[in-house]
Amino acid sequence: MNAQQQDSWDKLAAAVVQPDSPAYGDERERAILTEAATLAMQVGSYLCFAGALLTALFGNILAPAVLILAGTVPSYSMMWYASRRGVDAHALAARAPMRSIGGAMALVTLSLVGSAAAIAFTIWQGEGILPGLPFADIGLSPYVGVGMAVGTVLGLTLAILGLAKDRRSARERDSAEAPDEE
Numbered sequence: 176m177n178a179q180q181q182d183s184w185d186k187l188a189a190a191v192v193q194p195d196s197p198a199y200g201d202e203r204e205r206a207i208l209t210e211a212a213t214l215a216m217q218v219g220s221y222l223c224f225a226g227a228l229l230t231a232l233f234g235n236i237l238a239p240a241v242l243i244l245a246g247t248v249p250s251y252s253m254m255w256y257a258s259r260r261g262v263d264a265h266a267l268a269a270r271a272p273m274r275s276i277g278g279a280m281a282l283v284t285l286s287l288v289g290s291a292a293a294i295a296f297t298i299w300q301g302e303g304i305l306p307g308l309p310f311a312d313i314g315l316s317p318y319v320g321v322g323m324a325v326g327t328v329l330g331l332t333l334a335i336l337g338l339a340k341d342r343r344s345a346r347e348r349d350s351a352e353a354p355d356e357e
Contacts, residue, residue, distance in 0.1 A: 188256055216253065217279070220246040224286040231293035234303020239290045269345030284331065291327035298323070 199205045223246030227239035254264045268276065297303050 185259060188259070192256070216249040220249060221282065222246075224283055224290075227290045228286045228293065231290040231297070232303060232305045234293075234297045234305075236294055236297060239294060243287065243290065265341050266345045266348070269342040270349065288327060288331065291323055295323045295327075 199208060223242045227242035227246070230242065231239040257264045293304055
């Protein structure tokens with residue numbers, strides 16, 4: 176990518192990442208730092224999703240939404256950065272066996288569905304599932320909770336179908352690109 180193709184986001188990312196910095200060390204050290212950064216990103220995201228579920232169970236509405244957003248920003252930033260440099264993160268993930276990523280997918284899905292369900296319950300009933308924190312009535316109709324629940328189920332269904340299609344496409348593409356052994 177030449178300097179003319181870089182837009183302001185690419186320049187900002189380069190300033191933050193500083194890919195040519197000697198602080199990354201040699202190839203081995205760079206690889207280990209990449210693994211460590213991935214671990215930190217995943218732990219941070221999992222903590223955000225767990226916090227979203229916990230605050231939703233106590234009847235909060237805004238905090239779970241903010242925590243879910245904060246938990247997804249690192250992943251989307253990583254995918255954007257990789258795609259700008261010609262790496263398809265979805266294709267790489269599709270190569271992994273489901274047993275290696277299934278647990279993480281289940282954990283994230285359950286925490287997001289649980290958070291949405293707890294928020295919907297709070298809107299519907301006017302209080303959280305777990306007693307303790309007072310619920311601030313913000314004047315939402317109970318039908319907002321039903322709409323959120325239906326939207327969550329539809330969104331997750333479409334996301335699961337999309338991921339399955341993406342995995343199948345990536346595997347077909349990989350098998351088509353693999354040289355024939357004769």
